[in-house]
Structures are given as C-alpha cells and as structure tokens.
Amino acid sequence: MKIDFNGPIAATREIYWVGYFDKKSNLHCNPYLIIDEPDIIFIDPGSIPHFPIVMRKVLELVNPEDITYIVAQHQDPDVCGNLAVVEDIIGHNELQIVAHSYCIRLIRHLGLRSKFYPVDKHDYFLALKSGRRLEFMFTPYLHSPGAIVTYDTKTKSLFTSDIFAAISANWSLFAEGDFLSVMDPYHQIYMPSNRILKQCMERFDKMDIERILPQHGSILEGEQIKLAIEHLKALPCGIDLFEEAFA
Ligand SMILES: [Fe+2]
Numbered sequence: 001m002k003i004d005f006n007g008p009i010a011a012t013r014e015i016y017w018v019g020y021f022d023k024k025s026n027l028h029c030n031p032y033l034i035i036d037e038p039d040i041i042f043i044d045p046g047s048i049p050h051f052p053i054v055m056r057k058v059l060e061l062v063n064p065e066d067i068t069y070i071v072a073q074h075q076d077p078d079v080c081g082n083l084a085v086v087e088d089i090i091g092h093n094e095l096q097i098v099a100h101s102y103c104i105r106l107i108r109h110l111g112l113r114s115k116f117y118p119v120d121k122h123d124y125f126l127a128l129k130s131g132r133r134l135e136f137m138f139t140p141y142l143h144s145p146g147a148i149v150t151y152d153t154k155t156k157s158l159f160t161s162d163i164f165a166a167i168s169a170n171w172s173l174f175a176e177g178d179f180l181s182v183m184d185p186y187h188q189i190y191m192p193s194n195r196i197l198k199q200c201m202e203r204f205d206k207m208d209i210e211r212i213l214p215q216h217g218s219i220l221e222g223e224q225i226k227l228a229i230e231h232l233k234a235l236p237c238g239i240d241l242f243e244e245a246f247a
C-alpha cells in the first residue's frame with residue numbers, strides 16, 4: 001500500500017507523524033502528536049518554514065486548543081524554532097512546555113509565554129490525566145547538553161529526537177532497505193563521540209522498546225531496534241574522527 005505523505009500518518013492508534021514530506025530534502029523532520037484525551041502532546045513541533053504544513057496536519061487530527069503539552073527534546077531550530085507561533089495557535093494559558101532545564105534556559109529566548117515543565121525537577125516523568133505515564137531520559141550531548149528522549153509507557157514507544165536520525169535521499173517514514181548506513185553521516189557529524197553514544201545505547205538496550213520514533217529519518221520497529229542499537233554502539237563519531245587534528 002502506498003502511503004500518502006500529504007496527510008498525518010498513524011504510527012499507532014494514538015501516535016501520529018505530522019511532518020512535512022519535502023521531496024527535495026534529504027533531511028526530513030518528524031514532529032509527532034500523542035492523542036491521549038483529554039491530553040494531547042505535541043513532540044518536537046519543528047521549524048518556522050515547516051510550520052504551515054505541520055499545522056495543517058495537526059488541524060486534520062485535533063483542535064489545537066486541545067493541545068496540553070509540547071515536548072521540546074532539545075533546543076535546535078528544526079526541533080522547536082516554531083514554538084512561539086505554535087503557542088499562539090494553541091492560544092490558552094494551560095499549555096506547558098516540557099523540556100530539560102538546560103534546554104529551557106535557552107529556548108525561553110524564543111519569546112515564550114507558556115509555563116515550563118522542567119523534567120529534571122519532576123523526577124523525569126509526566127503523568128497524564130488518563131493515568132498514562134511519559135518518562136524522560138536525560139541524554140546529555142546527544143547532541144545537545146540539555147537533550148532528552150521521551151518514553152511512552154503505554155505503547156513502549158521511544159521518541160529519540162536526533163538519536164537514530166538519518167540523512168537519506170530515499171526517505172520513508174517506516175524504515176526499510178538499508179536503514180543502518182543512512183544513520184552514519186548524521187551521527188558522525190552531530191554526535192560528540194562514540195564513548196557517550198555507546199553509553200546511551202547500553203541504556204536503551206535495557207529498555208522494553210517496541211518502536212523508536214526519531215526526529216529525522218525513519219521509525220524503527222521490532223528487530224530493527226536491536227540492529228540499530230548495535231550499529232550505533234560501534235560507530236565512531238564526532239571527536240573520534242578528528243583526533244588527529246587535536247594531536
Ligand atoms: Fe538537533
């Protein structure tokens with residue numbers, strides 16, 4: 001079945017990809033919505049240039065006024081550059097922006113007026129009104145000092161922001177073909193070292209994960225998860241590749 005990338009796409013019954021499929025780009029951004037009424041969570045809402053298309057897809061699924069949380073997993077412009085305009089569309093004072101304190105210190109300069117929910121001051125979890133729990137894990141320097149990942153305990157889905165990101169001219173939302181080597185360039189450029197990436201992979205290894213939803217590249221499911229973790233455990237990146245320059 002051919003997937004229509006012009007509309008929102010369900011990853012599970014409650015998790016939707018609402019990204020912009022840019023045929024000309026080899027780096028796609030993946031914002032996601034978790035619909036868990038009465039809460040709606042918008043994860044890594046994205047950039048200003050992508051805003052019109054992302055918001056159109058959000059509108060196909062929900063009333064933006066019903067969005068209760070935005071999770072900004074790190075501070076990059078492709079992750080949360082549109083926060084101030086998204087906030088305006090949501091337009092209510094109950095909205096909370098969920099992020100690590102190290103990230104909040106920087107993104108407040110986007111001119112935000114919502115309340116922040118610093119995960120590190122809330123034992124790294126958020127209890128939704130339904131009883132569902134979102135758990136957060138601090139992944140410093142991967143690739144931002146205030147980076148977090150988000151684990152939805154109900155569906156065992158791990159939203160990893162730039163970790164497991166891929167650059168590919170043949171992008172597909174669900175991983176297929178060679179989904180491992182396309183992750184190399186992004187991690188080699190943006191992740192600081194194998195040492196810290198490997199440590200993170202060892203933590204993921206111990207988790208019960210059914211799907212990984214990165215902010216770039218493809219959603220990984222089932223056996224792909226273990227393969228991707230093992231692949232990144234062994235990948236030299238960042239400073240590893242420039243050691244000679246520092247010698
Ligand atoms: Fe990033």
Ligand SMILES: [Fe+2]
Binds near residue numbers: 215
């Ligand atoms: Fe990114």
